[in-house]
Amino acid sequence: MTASRLHELMSIDGLLSEEERTIQQTVREFLADKVRPHIAEWFEAGISPRELAVELGSLGLLGMHLEGYGCAGTNATSYGLACLELEACDSGLRSFVSVQGSLSMYSIWRWGSQEQKQEWLPQLAAGRALGCFGLTEPDFGSNPAGMRTRAVRDGSDWVLTGTKLWITNGSVADVATVWARTEDGIAGFLVPRGTPGFTTGDVHHKLSLRASTTSELILDGVRLPESARLPLAQGLRGPLSCLNEARFGIVFGAMGAARDCLESTLDYAASRVQFDRPIAGFQLTQAKLADMALEYYKGLLLAVHLGRLKDAGTLRPAQVSIGKLNNVREALQIARTCRTILGGSGITLEYPPLRHANNLESVLTYEGTSEVHALTIGQELTGLSAFR
Ligand SMILES: Cc1cc2nc3c(=O)[nH]c(=O)nc-3n(C[C@H](O)[C@H](O)[C@H](O)COP(=O)(O)OP(=O)(O)OC[C@H]3O[C@@H](n4cnc5c(N)ncnc54)[C@H](O)[C@@H]3O)c2cc1C
Numbered sequence: 310m311t312a313s314r315l316h317e318l319m320s321i322d323g324l325l326s327e328e329e330r331t332i333q334q335t336v337r338e339f340l341a342d343k344v345r346p347h348i349a350e351w352f353e354a355g356i357s358p359r360e361l362a363v364e365l366g367s368l369g370l371l372g373m374h375l376e377g378y379g380c381a382g383t384n385a386t387s388y389g390l391a392c393l394e395l396e397a398c399d400s401g402l403r404s405f406v407s408v409q410g411s412l413s414m415y416s417i418w419r420w421g422s423q424e425q426k427q428e429w430l431p432q433l434a435a436g437r438a439l440g441c442f443g444l445t446e447p448d449f450g451s452n453p454a455g456m457r458t459r460a461v462r463d464g465s466d467w468v469l470t471g472t473k474l475w476i477t478n479g480s481v482a483d484v485a486t487v488w489a490r491t492e493d494g495i496a497g498f499l500v501p502r503g504t505p506g507f508t509t510g511d512v513h514h515k516l517s518l519r520a521s522t523t524s525e526l527i528l529d530g531v532r533l534p535e536s537a538r539l540p541l542a543q544g545l546r547g548p549l550s551c552l553n554e555a556r557f558g559i560v561f562g563a564m565g566a567a568r569d570c571l572e573s574t575l576d577y578a579a580s581r582v583q584f585d586r587p588i589a590g591f592q593l594t595q596a597k598l599a600d601m602a603l604e605y606y607k608g609l610l611l612a613v614h615l616g617r618l619k620d621a622g623t624l625r626p627a628q629v630s631i632g633k634l635n636n637v638r639e640a641l642q643i644a645r646t647c648r649t650i651l652g653g654s655g656i657t658l659e660y661p662p663l664r665h666a667n668n669l670e671s672v673l674t675y676e677g678t679s680e681v682h683a684l685t686i687g688q689e690l691t692g693l694s695a696f697r
Contacts, residue, residue: 311579311589312572319606324613325386332383333390337397339368344398349658351399351520358402358520359439359481362409366436370395370406372414378430380414385624386616389561393612396562397569400668401521403562408477409433411555413440416486416497419550420542425499429484441482443473443526444548450475451681453488454545458528460489460496460538467491467538469498469506469531475675479524480509486539487528488548497539497547506531517671553626556676557619560632561612563640563672566665567605570640573661574598574647577654588650597646604639611635627689634682641669 316322322330343364351358358365365371369381374388388410396403414433417425417440432438449455458471469489479485485500485507500507512523539547575598578589588594615632618624644666648655655662673679681696688694 311575315568315571315575315602315605318602319609321606321609321613324610325390329384329387329390332387333394336368336370336391336394339364340394340398340402344402348399348402348520349661349664352401352664353519353658355515355519357478357481357522358405359522361402362405362436362439364436365406366434370410371436372410372418372430372434375410375414375418375430375434378418378426379434380418380430381434384616385557385619386613389558389612389616392558392562393565393568395565397565399520400562400566400665400672401518403558403565404477404518404521404672407555407558407562408442409436409440411558412442412551413478413482413484413486415554416442416539416542416547416551417499420497420539420547421499422536422540424536425539429499433484438483439478439481441476441478441485441524441526442548442551443476443479443485443487444552445473445475447472447474451678453548454495456488456490456495458487458489460491460498462492463532465535467498467533467535469500469528469533471528473526473528475512476509476524476526477675478522479526480511481522485526486551487526489528494544495542495547497542498533499537499539500528500531500533504531504533517667519667549626552676553629556629556633557615557624559672559676560615560629560636563633563636563669564605564608564612566669567601567608567636567640567643570644570647570662570665571598571601571605574650577660578650581652594650597650601643601646604643608636608639627685630677630682630685633676634679634686637669637673638679641666641673644669 372380373383374385376382444453460467460469483502487498487500506529508527510525581588644662647662684695
């Protein structure tokens with residue numbers, strides 16, 4: 310198999326512990342059986358992997374790197390490798406797991422009260438309940454500090470009013486972490502599904518992340534007790550810390566999408582004959598394959614490096630920006646170039662590159678656009694903020 314040479318050439322596995330390799334292999338085998346045979350169909354039909362939640366939970370993939378409350382408590386690198394395998398299937402599936410673990414569960418785990426943790430984390434870890442994370446609004450995406458959703462005190466209660474948009478798993482979630490402006494700055498609230506005044510609707514006609522639910526959350530005078538507020542979260546630091554967790558998973562995940570594109574393209578190029586020889590034998594094809602392999606290996610090495618920094622407790626947000634910007638951008642370029650090697654076959658769902666490319670357009674935009682990450686890196690390098 311030509312595809313296996315991609316894996317063997319750089320022996321990056323040698324940088325991983327036995328436990329990390331076992332976790333990665335277990336996730337890969339589970340997905341090969343349960344997801345891979347169906348994913349193109351789910352993408353076409355716009356079906357999100359909700360019914361897989363309990364199985365993902367029993368594998369320990371939900372809130373995987375969190376400690377306690379029924380979470381697996383693996384190291385960060387293992388979590389990254391699981392994201393890589395999930396996104397090798399589809400970015401929608403990885404988004405599902407990222408939102409559940411890194412946005413919804415992490416927001417509760419990091420900023421919640423003991424009661425909130427005990428109520429929600431075990432069922433979210435088991436996949437018996439789903440969570441979502443509402444930060445973005447119709448008029449405030451890259452600049453969440455401008456958000457209009459408000460939480461106003463009324464006696465001992467809070468009353469929330471506003472709209473959130475582009476919320477992954479919004480309409481299927483049992484609990485939404487909603488960020489809102491209060492008199493004392495931005496605060497987070499846990500809004501259970503079915504709370505009066507809280508409704509959701511789905512975004513339709515998507516050309517990207519079709520195997521994922523994307524929703525609008527409408528809060529129309531939603532009354533919540535004080536016990537629904539995340540007591541430790543104050544200001545934008547709360548939501549940004551959660552985004553940083555999810556971005557870390559994307560650094561690995563994007564390389565999973567790249568690997569899947571490369572593997573399928575290497576096999577295709579070896580068997581597709583034009584001008585009486587496999588197209589893999591043409592110099593122009595090999596130049597494309599070599600360039601893509603370089604970026605894939607570099608991206609993977611960067612991901613493992615950032616994983617090691619996270620496990621050492623020293624990973625900084627700007628370093629995650631470097632990983633997210635580079636790896637998503639390069640994965641998207643790899644997906645597009647693979648598509649060219651597949652010729653006409655590349656425009657169908659029979660082969661994964663164009664599905665991955667379409668998905669990666671969303672990944673390039675969410676969790677901080679590529680421009681926002683470039684500005685973060687620029688600020689780190691120059692000491693000057695160019696956001697405004
Ligand atoms: C499929 C999908 C799922 C998502 N899931 C979630 C979710 O679960 N929860 C959630 O809260 N959000 C979610 N989002 C929202 C996502 O985080 C936002 O789309 C993203 O932050 C960008 O915001 P925006 O779409 O409003 O674009 P805008 O902020 O309007 O940006 C438009 C363009 O302007 C550029 N731009 C903006 N400001 C600057 C600047 N200062 N300098 C240079 N360029 C700039 C941007 O980089 C971009 O190219 C999701 C989005 C998608 C597409």
